[in-house]
Amino acid sequence: MGTSLQTFDLTPLPGISFGAVVRGVELRALDDRTWEALYDAWIEFGLLIFPEQFLTRDEQDAFATRFGDLEFKATPIANIDKDGVIHHAPDDDVVKSIRGNEGWHHDSTYMPIQAKGAVFTAEIIPTEGAATGFSDMRAAYEMLDDATRDRIATLSAHHSLYYSQRRAGYLPSQKNERGGYDRYGYHDLEAPLRPLVKFHPVTGRPNLLIGRHAHDIPGMDPAESEQLLDSLNEQACQQDNTYHHQWEVGDAVVWDNRRLMHQATPFDLSQPRRMWHTRIAGDPETETAVNHR
């Protein structure tokens, strides 16, 4: 679709392999030609940042639906309730969920179908901190030495929220009557198994698929597996391969979750923060875990 006339201003993030800031477009009123050009830019850059959109929840969901079916509609990622209560105690399950997201990850790799992407917007932000980090797993793969690429070429890992939250010390405090948890992603399914090297379904280009949920590489003992994954995560998310977005109220972003990892960063939890996350479902043909087909 490269012939679409671009009707917006796109500025690539400087000095990094991904990301662009897009101005001069109203996401709540996209015509089809502008949408096609935006989609191409999303595939190319992996992360698009749209300042000053101030989308309503319905407008956010409508924009996300351009990319595909939704895994879930606009959902608050917040330390503040509908009734204004602020969650800040370390053993509060809302706080544990927020803090867990400080580990780098792809969304929903612990579900049978990994997410395609997400639209994320800022409604209430604290005075400092709370940036969202992004990291390019395509560039990370390209930076690996040949020996490492050979070593991981045929490896897979299990992905689970139990693993990631337990390891970080953030499993929920509240259990259900079956001894499990009712929060999203804590299901009884066998942990999804996914190759460490993913071929992007649109570009065909390889990228790492790792992050905090990945563990227990089949054929390796758990300690060796953890060591390998820790080392890949550390190499992949070095500062020169990451961008941290400092939010302004009204910002909207959309990222390609097949290619990028992201992370939350800390802030003063006594200050209210409310973000809205709409998760775009992965295509079952390309995003289903190998042990859930």
Ligand SMILES: [Fe+2]
């Ligand atoms: Fe996330």
